[in-house]
Amino acid sequence: MSAAQIGLSMDAAAKASHSASVRIEHLNKSFGAVPALKDLSLNAASTEMLVLVGPSGCGKTTCLRCIAGLERPSAGRILIGQRTVTAIADGVFVPPEKRQIGMVFQSYAVWPHMTVFENVAYPLRAMGTPRSTIKPRVEEALRLVQLGHLPERYSSQLSGGQQQRVALARSLVAEPALILFDEPLSNLDANLRTQMRIEIKELQKKLGFTGVYVTHDQEEALAIGDRVAIMDHGLLRQVGTPREVYDHPANSFVAGFMGSTNLLHAQVSNCSGGAVTVEIPGGFSLRIEDTRAFTTGDKVIVSARPECLSLLSAGDGWPGVITFATFVGDVTIYRVRIGGHLLEVRAPANTSYEPGAAVSVKPDAQRCRLLRD
Numbered sequence: 001m002s003a004a005q006i007g008l009s010m011d012a013a014a015k016a017s018h019s020a021s022v023r024i025e026h027l028n029k030s031f032g033a034v035p036a037l038k039d040l041s042l043n044a045a046s047t048e049m050l051v052l053v054g055p056s057g058c059g060k061t062t063c064l065r066c067i068a069g070l071e072r073p074s075a076g077r078i079l080i081g082q083r084t085v086t087a088i089a090d091g092v093f094v095p096p097e098k099r100q101i102g103m104v105f106q107s108y109a110v111w112p113h114m115t116v117f118e119n120v121a122y123p124l125r126a127m128g129t130p131r132s133t134i135k136p137r138v139e140e141a142l143r144l145v146q147l148g149h150l151p152e153r154y155s156s157q158l159s160g161g162q163q164q165r166v167a168l169a170r171s172l173v174a175e176p177a178l179i180l181f182d183e184p185l186s187n188l189d190a191n192l193r194t195q196m197r198i199e200i201k202e203l204q205k206k207l208g209f210t211g212v213y214v215t216h217d218q219e220e221a222l223a224i225g226d227r228v229a230i231m232d233h234g235l236l237r238q239v240g241t242p243r244e245v246y247d248h249p250a251n252s253f254v255a256g257f258m259g260s261t262n263l264l265h266a267q268v269s270n271c272s273g274g275a276v277t278v279e280i281p282g283g284f285s286l287r288i289e290d291t292r293a294f295t296t297g298d299k300v301i302v303s304a305r306p307e308c309l310s311l312l313s314a315g316d317g318w319p320g321v322i323t324f325a326t327f328v329g330d331v332t333i334y335r336v337r338i339g340g341h342l343l344e345v346r347a348p349a350n351t352s353y354e355p356g357a358a359v360s361v362k363p364d365a366q367r368c369r370l371l372r373d
Contacts, residue, residue, distance in 0.1 A: 019178070019210040020081035020100075021210065022043065022078070022079070022080055022210065023078070023079040024040060024063070024066075024078055025076055025077040026041055026076045027039070027040040027041070027073050027075070027078070028040070028074045029059075029073045030074050035234050036234050037062055037073065039076075044211075046210055048210060048211075048227065049201070049210075049211040049225055049226045050211070050213070050227050050228075051212075051220075051221040051224055051228045052213070053216065053218060054216070055232065058231040058233060059231050059233070059234040065182075066086065067080075067212060068101060068103055069094060069096035073086060073088060074088070075089070080099060080101070085099050100176055101179065102172065102174060102176035102179040102180070102209075103171060103181075103182065104164075104168055104171050104179065104181045105167065105182050105184070108163045108187075109167060110158075110163045111155070115152050115153060116142065116150050116158070116166055117138055117151035119155070120138045120142060120169045120170045122170065123170060123173060123174040124137060141170075142169050144172065145172075146165065147162065147166065160192070164185070167184070168184075176209065177210060178212070179209050179211050180211075180212050181211060181212070181213040181214060183214055183215055184200075184213075201224050213225065218258050221242070222242040222245075222259075223242075227239060227242075230258065238251070247369075249371065251371055252301050252373060255303040255369070260305065261306070262341075262343045263301050263302070264280050265281070265301055265302075266280045267279050267299055267300070268296055268300060269296060275288060275289050276288055278300060278302060278370070280341075281339065281340060282338065282341060284338070286302060286363060286365055288365050288366075289365070292370075294370075300371065300372060301372075303369040303370075303371055304343070304367075306344045306346040307346050309343060309346075309361050309362070310345075310363075310364070311347045311359055311360075311361060312360045314359055315360055316360055318362070319338070319358070319360055320336040321356065321357070322335070322353045322354065323335045323337050323355055325355060330349055332346070332351050333345075333346055334346075345361060
């Protein structure tokens with residue numbers, strides 16, 4: 001089997017030519033009177049892993065199914081590479097089997113009456129691939145997902161993680177330029193999810209296919225995505241690299257959804273020297289670097305992630321009282337009552353403040369963010 005057949009050992013240019021970009025333009029989809037997607041426009045570049053993330057009912061799976069051709073949108077266009085596969089106004093709608101995509105489902109969709117080899121070979125046989133070509137391609141796909149030693153096993157003899165690898169190999173074997181992932185790890189235990197997300201990321205980088213990945217797990221989205229698109233009620237709230245959406249959220253919804261944060265309502269009291277001073281009810285103030293235009297009196301929200309707050313013995317910082325403490329292995333999570341605010345703080349695991357203890361919280365102003373809504 002040649003290296004190019006599954007994308008092994010290809011340089012960046014070869015990988016880019018083997019993968020396809022995705023362009024979504026003004027996509028709308030309603031189920032009866034309920035809008036699921038509202039004028040959604042979004043792109044995934046060739047060889048990029050784009051992750052769609054958001055709460056249940058936000059429209060992320062509907063978007064994925066529209067890309068796959070499993071749902072017909074109410075309006076809009078979808079292009080895979082240079083090919084228009086959906087254009088509602090022009091009457092264009094290419095069926096799923098002709099979109100040249102792979103898909104990995106949440107339920108694995110591994111047929112129990114077939115062996116691992118037969119499951120992975122199925123797409124090739126459906127395409128009429130010559131028998132002499134099927135065996136080496138299936139063997140290579142199984143090797144890539146570390147199942148080369150189990151071709152004759154049936155799904156009932158496989159663990160959940162092994163079944164997910166079979167589904168991944170089956171999506172790879174037909175050499176699609178685009179692979180869609182519909183919450184593929186949600187049925188796995190926590191440790192296996194962590195392992196599989198690393199394997200999927202490594203495999204995508206190694207083979208260079210374009211991926212669109214749906215999950216409701218924020219940590220998974222940050223770990224897997226080259227870029228992350230956060231959705232809410234059918235709308236796109238922010239798109240950016242994992243670090244951009246985590247460190248510089250566009251609004252309070254993104255800040256609160258992409259990891260834990262403390263959101264404090266505040267008012268601007270001074271703007272000078274590329275920094276903004278805000279007053280927080282309870283007699284607290286904070287000076288945050290921000291070059292955007294603010295006016296004295298503006299209402300803002302301060303986003304202070306738990307890891308941006310230091311917990312100290314009473315004295316230096318904002319005075320407070322511990323209300324809750326829980327040890328979670330690498331850190332201890334505290335809740336601290338400060339005036340009328342309840343803050344979450346993550347401290348080193350060896351700290352041992354008990355509920356009722358008087359402490360101080362010192363924010364790292366350089367890591368706090370000002371949000372307008």
